[in-house]
Amino acid sequence: MTSTAVALSAAPAREEAAARAEARFVESFGYAPDGVWSAPGRVNIIGEHVDYQDGLCLPMAISHRCFAAAARTPTDRVRLRSVQDDVVLDLDAQQLEPGAVEGWPAYVAGVLWALRPYISGAVTQGMDILIDGQVPLGAGLSSSAALECAAAEAIEALLGLGTTRLQRVRAAITAETDFAGASTGGLDQSASVLSRAGHALFLDCRDFSTRPVPWDLASQGLALLITDTRAEHSHVDGEYTARRADSERAAAELGVATLRDAAVADVERIADPLVRRRAHHVVTEIQRVREFDELLAAGTVRENVAALGTLLNASHDSLRDDYEVTVPQLDVAVDAARDAGAHGARMTGGGFGGSTIALIEADAAEQVASTIAAAFAEQGFTAPQFFLALPEEGAGQDR
Structure with a gap:
């Protein structure tokens, strides 16, 4: 590429x-x-x-x-x-x-x-x-x-x-x-x-x-690369409402107020495979946040960058496969960022368009962005826009 x-x-x-x-x-x-x-x-x-x-x-x-x-x-x-x-x-x-x-x-x-x-x-x-x-x-x-x-x-x-x-x-x-x-x-x-x-x-x-x-990225030579995919949002309101309804249905079936109170083993009891996948994302995503937080408490971003990247990747894969809120532009941007050496990448926000983030070496920003842009060009997508982000x-x- x-x-x-x-x-x-x-x-x-x-x-x-x-x-x-x-x-x-x-x-x-x-x-x-x-x-x-x-x-x-x-x-x-x-x-x-x-x-x-x-x-x-x-x-x-x-x-x-x-x-x-x-x-x-x-x-x-x-x-x-x-x-x-x-x-x-x-x-x-x-x-x-x-x-x-x-x-x-x-x-x-x-x-x-x-x-x-x-x-x-x-x-x-x-x-x-x-x-x-x-x-x-x-x-x-x-x-x-x-x-x-x-x-x-x-x-x-x-x-x-x-x-x-x-x-x-x-x-x-x-x-x-x-x-x-x-x-x-x-x-x-x-x-x-x-x-x-x-x-x-x-x-x-x-x-x-x-x-x-x-989350001091700058002092450790790291940054978040934001890719605005410029994908047109389609059916966002209806899909968002459907996902929320599925998660509420899952909680009701498990007899909990919200899926915050459910464990991964509980999710396997849900009969409907679609609702089960939705619940699996929510429960595992909450656990990923806990693990991310624990890693940051245990050391610097640099010391745990590989494990943090793995969690970011798992989050996107869950949003793609279990929650089904990604679109091709989001997936292509994430895959290209990973191919270009990002430590981890995922969609951010509600999905169905919008942006991705990639945890990268700060001096590799242009290389990663160029790889994503080339992948978009190959797919015939509208050219994305890129922003470097540090916590402000x-x-x-x-x-």
């Missing part, structure tokens, strides 16, 4: 991106903002399709972020603008209700709506917000959660609500599920707000408890 020259897309430097958002705010509203806040996108290192079964996940924040330049105004009008979109929204904060706002503005307005329980008295809620999203859209890197969480940081600061980071996570989740009407398990928002640089985030989806896990800091104020 011949290699193909590729470009590795890097996120703009955080300071420069914040300055750009501030400048665009001035252009849009004619005065300087009170500040600029941002929140990152994420990749899930391991722990896929287990959040709705009280599972365990290990996401990390990436350097691509969404920026919100904002200022408070002495009214109840909320004015929203975006660098990436021509939509201009001007609405009364007191009239915010689910279904009243559509498109990307719903993810911002919904956060203000979800934070209402923390707004005391007759405080005016007027604000101007300019959004500059740097998280690639449609790549499964959680651009919507980054948008919500950047808005939550800005609104908290503008109104002085005194919310905790976890309360802002929950507000972002509520904004997406109850206001914008989209489905989310909360992994994305947790990673966007709670992540720390140089760490992954161990997330227990049963009680939403979290803890940082050392969660949401916060930039200016």
Whole structure:
């Protein structure tokens, strides 16, 4: 297989991106903002399709972020603008209700709506917000959660609500599920707000408890290569609903509240072979997260890189064979990365399109990416896009 020259897309430097958002705010509203806040996108290192079964996940924040330049105004009008979109929204904060706002503005307005329980008295809620999203859209890197969480940081600061980071996570989740009407398990928002640089985030989806896990790739000459396959998502909603229903059916048949409480031996009792395969993925994936976490606790990524790579590979194979959420582009990207020497590779996100990740030597990034690009060209697929990822800091104020 011949290699193909590729470009590795890097996120703009955080300071420069914040300055750009501030400048665009001035252009849009004619005065300087009170500040600029941002929140990152994420990749899930391991722990896929287990959040709705009280599972365990290990996401990390990436350097691509969404920026919100904002200022408070002495009214109840909320004015929203975006660098990436021509939509201009001007609405009364007191009239915010689910279904009243559509498109990307719903993810911002919904956060203000979800934070209402923390707004005391007759405080005016007027604000101007300019959004500059740097998280690639449609790549499964959680651009919507980054948008919500950047808005939550800005609104908290503008109104002085005194919310905790976890309360802002929950507000972002509520904004997406109850206001914008989209489905989310909360992994994305947790990673966007709670992540720390140089760490992954161990997330227990049963009680939403979290803890940082050392994942310092840079100091060990390692990196995650993200491949946005640019595959068109097809039948995602229906397939996602079907997988969730299958896992719930499996739990009911085993007499447990969720598959978090089941063992691999239990799964063999499930009569329907399809439901049994679905349950097998969930139960074994939760175990893989435990093993991944134990390896990181026992040593560095470098010391355990082979074993960690094996778990990443097993995760993808399970998602392909048992859960059946991959598409040819995802499988080709993973196989090509492994062929090019990646320690391990897997799809990340919900599947049916989106992205893959590969744990690689940092100096081999172009070689691995070129091999994937060549494999895509041979199959006649749309050329993929590539990003190098290191674990970054969660949401916060930039200016």
